[in-house]
Amino acid sequence: MLNVAFFTFNAFEENTYIISNDKKQCWIVDPGMYHDEEKEALFSYIEEKQLQPQAIINTHAHIDHIFGVQAVIDRYGIPFGMHEQEQVVLKMAAGSATLFGFDFKTAPQPTFFIKENEALQLGDDTLQVFLTPGHSPGSISFYYPKGNWVISGDVLFSGSIGRTDLPGGSMDTLLKSIRTYLFTLPGETTVLSGHGPSTSIAEEKMNNPFLKS
Helix, strand or coil: CCEEEEEEECCCCEEEEEEECCCCEEEEECCCCCCHHHHHHHHHHHHHCCCEEEEEECCCCCHHHHCCHHHHHHHHCCCEEECHHHHHHHHCHHHHHHHCCCCCCCCCCCCEECCCCCEEEECCEEEEEEECCCCCCCCEEEEECCCCEEEEECCEECCEECCCCCCCCCHHHHHHHHHHHHCCCCCCCEEEECECCCEEHHHHHHHCCCCCC
16 A cells, blocks of 8 residues: 655645555655755655655656756656656756746756556556646656545645646646546545645535636
């Protein structure tokens, strides 16, 4: 059974997730640590729990979701994966950081690509991967049916949706992604978003103002 812990990091209040199994293997999702104390908070948790990081898996490559990738690689020597269509976003990361006043000169490079409809295996447990573009070209969501949760990145939030005014964004594409992949999940599925509190599919179907039919 997979367990999920989360931390909120950097000025964008981004949610970073740690997914772990009963064998203490773990994935780190969207490491957004920017300050040293944020890096230490993540590392301390991993080491206090005696977790064994296996890989970094990112929902997308906007700066607030990749600030801490290189620090995790340097600490644990693990691979970094994202969808191939996020490469264009990654190439813009350093420039985007400068515009926002962050010191982030070199973006980390992926060592593998995650494909849609692929099964990601951590020990005996499997995550399903959905390609859910619209916020960015290669945004992906990670669904764990056994635990009844989905990590949606910046696709779907509690009462809101991801912004679509950044390069590669599309409102029509985002809404289609949500309705095609996320809104077909069971209503009780917990949505673990890239920012803000968790929600549920049923809650967003009923009350999200951007998605009312």
